[in-house]
Amino acid sequence: MTSRNKRYELGQKAKGLKKVTLWVPESRESDIKLAICLMIEDENLTVNVLRNMQTGRLVSMNK
Numbered sequence: 001m002t003s004r005n006k007r008y009e010l011g012q013k014a015k016g017l018k019k020v021t022l023w024v025p026e027s028r029e030s031d032i033k034l035a036i037c038l039m040i041e042d043e044n045l046t047v048n049v050l051r052n053m054q055t056g057r058l059v060s061m062n063k
Contacts, residue, residue: 002010009019017040024032039045049058 012019022032035047039047047061049060051058
């Protein structure tokens with residue numbers, strides 16, 4: 001018999017998701033979680049541009 005956690009992880013893998021552990025700035029945690037949730041809900045979304053919090057300028061991730 002498999003554990004409840006193992007069944008959950010297998011279910012997530014079956015959805016095409018991969019478990020990733022990251023260290024992120026505490027002040028950006030909610031932004032990162034929101035971006036990930038939106039990308040899970042809509043597979044056509046991706047991260048492409050970031051905003052510099054000091055200048056307000058957009059910075060492309062594709063330099």
